[in-house]
Amino acid sequence: MITADITIAAPAIAALLAPARQILLITHVNPDGDAIGSLLGVWHSLRASGKTAVALAPSALPEYVCCLPGIEHVQVYQAGQELPACDLIWMMDTAALDRAGPVYEEHAPQIHQLPIIVVDHHITNPGEGRINLIDAHAASTAELLTLLLTAMHAPLPPDAATALLLGITTDTQSFQTSSSGVQSLRAAALLLEAGADQQAIVRKLYYALPFGTAQLVGKSFNEIRREGGLIWTHVSQEMRESSEDSEDASDYITQMLQRIDGMQVAVLFKERPDGTVKISLRSIPDIDVAEIATLWGGGGHAQAAGATLQLGLQAAEATVLSVVREAIRQAG
């Protein structure tokens, strides 16, 4: 079943959960706030309902989720590890099974034998689970999960609410994205009513910028370029080596690029230690960057997408910018 309708998904998911004894919760590789907020929110809810659940992140967590209550219960997958024992898998915020990275690569046959629940908001999600709640209009997966758990009359303890609210807050950039509307605010209101600690989230997300991130933002902005509505910059390995930090700077830089007056498409090129280049694309509603990202095996949302190129920094810039220039030209 693939549906965007929570009232249809809720009874179907409740029926699948009812007989399950051990539920494995998985999210995407390089997890963000929505991924971990969703994972931990569902974990707390299941635990409060007396279920046994394991929350598994395919790779290391971003620093800003470390304030969440119960975060120590999120396991980070180690290469070669066995898949935790389970009779049901629940995947969240994961646009395709293979976005679970090493967890999927190392256990695909086992994963395919189990019933899978998919809850996601990526437009590119093909719906590979038994029950797939996929709503590309939802601003975050945490928003969908909040409404789903509410529709299922599942427990929503304060720690679950805090985790889910962090997911909504990060994916909407505090209700600024074009996809955040009535439903996002309604979900947030439900979470506040359930006792979410909003101030703890605000302090961690907006008043705790690591010094190394500030250094890296400065270096990257020093190299910013513009051609009409096309704005781009990069983070090289050299810049990272000469700063104190950090993985998380790229999110911050991308958000800043989007704020520039006249931006139609913003691109951040991030050089990885293995020599590949990760691109992060942002756009105004006339231009679909998810479609552009699929050219290199990436994906995401129409206005926020990413991909990894097996090219060096200069070659990646030349390749991507020529495609984006053409997209801007076609959008008029």
Ligand SMILES: [Mn+2]
């Ligand atoms: Mn998300």
